[in-house]
Amino acid sequence: MYDFAFHKPSTLAEAVGLLADPDARPLSGGQTILPALKHRLDRPSALVDLSGIAELRGIRREGDRLVIGAMSRHAEISRDPTVQAAIPALARMAGNLGDTQVRNRGTMGGSLANNDPAADYPAAALGLGATLVTNRRRIPADEFFLGMFTTALEPGELLTGIEYPIPDKAGYAKMRNPASRYVMTGVFVSRGPAGVRVVVNGAGPGVFRQAEMEAALTGNWSPEAVAGIRQSPDALNSDIHGSAEYRAHLVTVMAKRAVVDAG
Amino acid sequence: MPSVNLTVNGQPHSVEVEGRTLLVELLREKLSLTGTHVGCDTSQCGACVVHVDGESVKSCTMLAVQAEGTSVTTIEGLAAPDGTLHPMQEAFREYHALQCGFCTPGMVMSAIDLVKKHPEGMDEHEIREGLEGNLCRCTGYHNIVKAIAAAQEVMHGRRTALAPAEV
Ligand code: FES
């Protein structure tokens, strides 16, 4: 790892000021950026630690929305009674990603801003029709995820929180790579104020909605409704962990399990 | 050079580091606490697990400067001053839960956090799932799982002494 300056601001304004340097990088939980820096994939002039900023923390229910501060850690989200009551599928997701030590450090905002194709939260954010709130604007999830490791965030723009409309039902199922435990294919389903949503993660270069399954579940919320729908393998990932055809097959299997998970 | 103020195993320290110094480097190289191991340096093996403010973390994936103001516990800080082992250490010994011992400090630290988070007690499956972030290349995990199952009974006060291992 190359050396860098380290800053720990206590306000959002201060952090945004420090990140005006195009070579400075925000540091949230560090579970992705620190391994990347060890591999010298980047050479930042400074890391700006966001963990001291109160405005980025906190989990609360505001009417029909669940609002989660960007710096909320996975372990905290999984144990939070407000999350467990409002969107149990989201609490389960947070408690079942990475490993215990990653969950004790990693944050929801960090994961969403990173948009790893194998990450879990992008499926929930898109699958619930969330709004991603930054220091500049409010971005609907449908416009936020732009493909592999790419989001609508602009230089100097920081994710401050995520607002999830509370669904009537939501569920998630994933097939993990048995060795790395990364998601090979996952499906998040929900029914609620954002309509019926079916989102696939892990299988392609980024999260995407599965329109045919959404239509089928709108008429008939049951695993049988999606059992006969086949995802096209075109544009899905093929690598040593699985072919595009295998991942396409998993989309149907995971969709059925996600509907069962949602109840 | 930044300096970090933190408490390690109850002792306050102020240590000069670089921005890029990892917590595990601070512990091993600056404080000579070499009980915390580095197996992979890529966040996978868990040999480097320590507790930061009571939560288990991979100290190879945390900067020393991020530990400013925290209280860190390493494997060296578990036994009582008179040498009495922590129930988890005692269980690892009693149940022969180690062979080469390289993974052991991280296993013990993870296991303690795991047991504390599950006051209701864990079955074998839950213990295995909970050890997801720790790899052992020797034991096949079998005796590690038995040791944790036995230690949780003592840690939660359901037994006053460790159940002896069957021989
Ligand atoms: S050395 Fe830290 S996880 Fe392996």
Ligand code: FES
């Ligand atoms: S005892 Fe050798 S790696 Fe676990």
